Amino acid sequence: MVITSKPYVKPGGSMWEQVIFPHIKSQSLKRNVTEHHLTGLVQALGLERELFLDLCDHDWGRVSDWTKILKPHGMLALAIARTMYLQPKYALVDDDALQMLAAEQVRRLVEVAGHHHVTLLISAATMPTATTSAPGYLPAMAQIARVLEISCSEWRFAA
Numbered sequence: 001m002v003i004t005s006k007p008y009v010k011p012g013g014s015m016w017e018q019v020i021f022p023h024i025k026s027q028s029l030k031r032n033v034t035e036h037h038l039t040g041l042v043q044a045l046g047l048e049r050e051l052f053l054d055l056c057d058h059d060w061g062r063v064s065d066w067t068k069i070l071k072p073h074g075m076l077a078l079a080i081a082r083t084m085y086l087q088p089k090y091a092l093v094d095d096d097a098l099q100m101l102a103a104e105q106v107r108r109l110v111e112v113a114g115h116h117h118v119t120l121l122i123s124a125a126t127m128p129t130a131t132t133s134a135p136g137y138l139p140a141m142a143q144i145a146r147v148l149e150i151s152c153s154e155w156r157f158a159a
Contacts, residue, residue, distance in 0.1 A: 001088040005097045007079035009066050015051065016060040019081045033085070035060045042081055044115075046108045050077035076100050080109060087116045094123050 010021050019038055020028045038060060042048050050073045070078060076097055083091050091113070098106055113120050149156055 001083055001086065001091045003076075003079045003083050003091050003093045003097060005072055005076045005079070005094075005100060007075060007082060009070075009075075009078070011065075012063055013066070014061045014063050015053075015066070018066055018078055019085055021082060023086075028085075038081075038085070041084055041112075042077075044108065044112050045077070045080060045084065046105050047077035047081060050074045051081065073100055083118065084112055084116050087118055089117070090119045090121055092121045092123060098122060 008021065010017050013021070016025060016028070016035070016038065019042075020033070035058070039048075039053070039058060042051055042053065050070075052069060052074065066074075066078070079097075101109070110120065
């Protein structure tokens with residue numbers, strides 16, 4: 001699965017349907033997923049503000065044109081919540097998307113992903129050097145991340 005800052009948004013769907021896509025509500029109910037579960041997931045990620053849950057009084061059934069309501073951070077929050085709901089074995093995250101999050105949100109994402117058994121793979125074109133600044137999410141990942149450097153001639157884990 002790919003966590004992108006521009007996830008698919010189901011036209012005319014509720015926030016519940018957006019988060020569980022491509023599942024339908026009856027599938028999520030069979031998995032014992034309730035509004036309480038979805039709220040807990042979003043709160044654990046620290047993304048309730050980005051998904052405007054307070055504005056809709058935590059009404060997961062509210063149908064809106066989410067493409068017009070959610071700002072870029074909200075769209076990314078939707079993609080993250082959807083990924084944690086679906087629990088793929090691996091999720092590819094572009095480092096540009098991670099840079100949109102505060103360090104605490106990145107820390108929570110890593111924590112929740114681990115709890116849901118989702119391995120995050122972060123794609124970055126280059127690693128920071130002495131002349132370039134490090135992305136803001138690196139301190140949140142420093143203790144758990146392993147870096148696989150890929151060049152034309154080799155693949156190796158950085159020390």
